[in-house]
Amino acid sequence: MANQPIIGVLALQGAYDVHAQRLRELGAEARLIRKPDQLQGLNGLIIPGGESTTFLKHLERAGFYDALNAFVQTKPTFGTCAGCILLAKDVANPTQPSFGVLDIAVERNAYGRQNDSKILLEPTSLPGGPLEMVFIRAPRIARTGPAVETLATRDGSPTLVRQGHLLAATFHPELSHDTRVHQLFLDLVRQNSNTPEPAQA
Numbered sequence: 001m002a003n004q005p006i007i008g009v010l011a012l013q014g015a016y017d018v019h020a021q022r023l024r025e026l027g028a029e030a031r032l033i034r035k036p037d038q039l040q041g042l043n044g045l046i047i048p049g050g051e052s053t054t055f056l057k058h059l060e061r062a063g064f065y066d067a068l069n070a071f072v073q074t075k076p077t078f079g080t081c082a083g084c085i086l087l088a089k090d091v092a093n094p095t096q097p098s099f100g101v102l103d104i105a106v107e108r109n110a111y112g113r114q115n116d117s118k119i120l121l122e123p124t125s126l127p128g129g130p131l132e133m134v135f136i137r138a139p140r141i142a143r144t145g146p147a148v149e150t151l152a153t154r155d156g157s158p159t160l161v162r163q164g165h166l167l168a169a170t171f172h173p174e175l176s177h178d179t180r181v182h183q184l185f186l187d188l189v190r191q192n193s194n195t196p197e198p199a200q201a
């Protein structure tokens, strides 16, 4: 991998532009991904927040679901909020299809109406103290498997988790000025830079 990692941001809906901006601030090349063949040549991918059901609808076209499914099996991927739901093994409230690569169970929209959106300063094991977390109709991680490391929590539930080449957050790190979470993903991309390209669908 060249010094400047190439990170795709899935740009079908949701908060993709701000993710791209954060990545560029940290010295990465950010590409907006709107077609499955654009997944080729990426060192990593962010699946942003939005509405996971709408993502699934968009992905139905032109083999996008299968291409993305192949990508997330081996290539560094960071799912935020709806993106976290798409990576999760088990999805509840209601159940819906997902790539199932990240060994967690999520409950969609789990923090109740009065808590639809909230900015909190919560504990994290990342160096630098508590982390600002912006929650928007956030899912709750109800279970983590043995290979999953919890890096931050809200009321005892994980909000930032890592498993091998995968990172997921139930909040929106792109809406905070704290760049530690995007930096963490770029570090994970560097550590996993030798993964081969997924087979062409």
Ligand code: GLN
Pocket: 048, 049, 050, 051, 052, 053, 080, 081, 082, 083, 085, 108, 109, 136, 137, 138, 139
């Ligand atoms: N509530 C959304 C869902 O269930 C996620 C919200 C978000 O991504 N901010 O997909």
